[in-house]
Amino acid sequence: MTFAAFAWSTIAAIAGGAALTVLALYLLRRTPRPQVVSNVTFWMRAAQSSRPRFLRASKIPWVAFLISLLVALLFVGEIGDPRFGRGVRGTTVIVLDAGRSMGATDGSERRVDRALREVRRWVDRSTAGGRVAVVRAGMRPETLLALTEDPADLDRALTGFELDDGPADLRGAVRLADRIITTSGDPGQILVVADQDVGEGLETQATRVLVPVGVPADTIAIGDFSARRDPLAAGEYTTQVQLRSFSSREAGARLQIYDGDVPLLDRRVTLSPGGGVSYSAQGFSAERAELTARLTDIEITGSHDALEVDDVAHAVVPALDPIAVLYVSAGNPYLEAALAVHPNANVETMSPADFGGQSDETLSGYDVLILDRTPLPERIAHSSVVLFSPPSGQLGASGPAESPRVTAILGSHPALHGVRLDGIRVGRAVRFTTEPGDQVLMRSGSDALAVARETQSRRLVAYGLDLSATDLVEREAFPLMVHDSLQWAAAVRDDVPLPRRLGEPIYAADQTVLGPDGEPVDATVLAAIRHQGIYHVGERAEAFSAAIHSREIPSGASAARFRTSDPLPPLAVLVALGLLALILLEWTLVHRGRLS
């Protein structure tokens, strides 16, 4: 039985008050109505003859009184919310789970609502005999309410209480609570109001009591949602969504993917018990995209989807950075066509004759130089150069090779990412003499037909193929090869970043930050993002998704353990049953007329 919220003096005062009340009521009830009779002797004789034998009538009032007293004391005990286990008086620090799973709906009530009720109830009682503090166990534990004796403080602190979209750091919150108790100097207890246990191996100086909330529940979740640029289709992106069922029943839902308000995908999906399924959609062309995947109309056989926060996920496809390209060529339609499909390349064409008079300063305005059959002067030290069919002497070009057969390519190099050159025919090419550190991108036997060179100040790619004597230019791989080489040489990455994890910060600097709801966030640094969605930092969009945290709703492992560890019904129920039995006994004694 726990009376942690009350000091002994308080308990004694309450019990004494209850006893006095019972005594007063008892005396009032025992105050008889006057009634004049002809002769009381006959009444006395009747009473004498009707006296019970097993219990003297004169004792029954005292028995009834003692029963009433016991009833009053049990009432006091019931008010104290008796529970099995140990209790500690003094400071109580309540760790309130603010993780995403607390948003689950058990029946008609969210877990967090029940948890808040429990917190208020405990605080109302705890502050009668000690101080109380509340630690919010979100993704980052924080003190929601410092030690106080005023229950009104809690109301203010819990007003507008919100859950995080990510998991709760219960262990960190418990450690924080333990520190609060330790520094307060008073004995105390940690009351964990959560839908999961803090796990094993966490030692605290203060006693821990778990008040579990939640029951086993089903949910269908988006386990992963991402988008990426299509390496085989410059300028397009692909989305992929993974759904998971955390239920032992058949489930179905409507999956929708939107780019802003534009629907990209809308289909009905089914999930087997405990299974998962992935869907991808591709071919979407846009400079940039802000994607939202959403599960609606979820149906679980014989159950319901308990958690909503895992039915939404977000991703962004950022715009490509523009690349300024100087294309130096006497004319090459294949190469020009390949550059034209590059979505972010601003190509400026120059003749080889004009290029010879350019200085480093004038060329510094370009991100990449593409030289087609044009020599690269030694004086030009541009950092990004792509050479096609360089004249002899460039990069150790040792001379032409007739009809070389491409025997190997370095597909792992970013300049050839996704490029397949199987079976191409090459009529003529220049062989390169490699230097230490060079990577041979294309090889014909021992001859290097394409080389990538990276130094501290330059990235250079050289293709020895004569573009006028190969069928490569007619293949789909050619523009991709040009694109990849251009990206690598310019040190530009166009891969789409994964959605960021909740709990990570946003550095706004001087830029305006807009939250998922479009409202500006009044902060330059957001230390930890708690809610998923797409945030806009200046012109940049960043997606924070909780899909990575999707997992089975904790229910109840802790709650179940509490139930199994208590073979008896809750103590409060036992006390209530005892009260009822005593009241019936007292009523029976009184109303059977055995009082005299």
Next chain:
Amino acid sequence: MAVLDRAIRRVLDRMRLGVRPRATAGRQGSHRSPLKAHGVEFAEHRPYVPGDDVRHIDWKAFARHGQLVMRNYEEERDAFIHILLDVTGSMSRGAPTKIEVAQQLAASFAYVGMRQFDRARVVPFADELDDLPLAIRGAQDLPALERLLAAAEPAGPTNFAAAVKALAARGTPRGMVVVITDVMAPEGWEDGFRHLGAMGHEVRVIRVGCAEDLAPTFSGELELHDAETGERVRLRVNKALLERYGAEVKKHLEAARESCQRAGGRWIEVDVEMPMDAIVKRCFGGPVHRTAAGSDR
């Protein structure tokens, strides 16, 4: 007469109060007596003995039989009617109260006795006996009777045996004793009735009862106040106790009735809720005693 209204008096005018011969008094009256004297009612013949009053020799019998025989007559005497009126506290119960009914009954007995030239005397009693008032012989005594009854306030405990002893100690002549009471005292009745019988009185007990005596309707946690002694007792009254109480009272009344009958008395029960004429008829009814005047009553 304020106690008895005209309707009751008309009923009483048709009533007679028969007294057994042995309970008659010494004056000439209307009741048969066991004495053979100078009455008008022939009783028997007896042989003449010297010294007899020759005026009572039956000369016609001497002419027929040649023997001197004397004519004896029954002497008709009056009777003392002692009306013992219970004025204890318990007589204040009932609606109307038992004392109101008892006062009317006492007045009725006195009225009937007066009409048949008996000497009626209303004697209030509680735990002792007051001074005996003068007997009522005529209408001129009725105002005194009314004053006596009006002054009879119910109070105090009952001690019937002591009252009877006091009555005997004052040399009360033999007669009829009408005891008007509720018999709601646990003791003293057997001794009182036996004493009255031993004194040669004809005893007639009128038990005036009310519903509360036998079957009260109150219940709950009560403090019972004794109407006679003022004693207070706390009781939780319920159905079982009420039943037990009713049985106790019935047992007590039965014992008192048997005591009365053993003393040769009559036991008459009336209820306060009965009409007064019905009460009167019940009280003046009963076994027929032939009167000296030849009446059936």
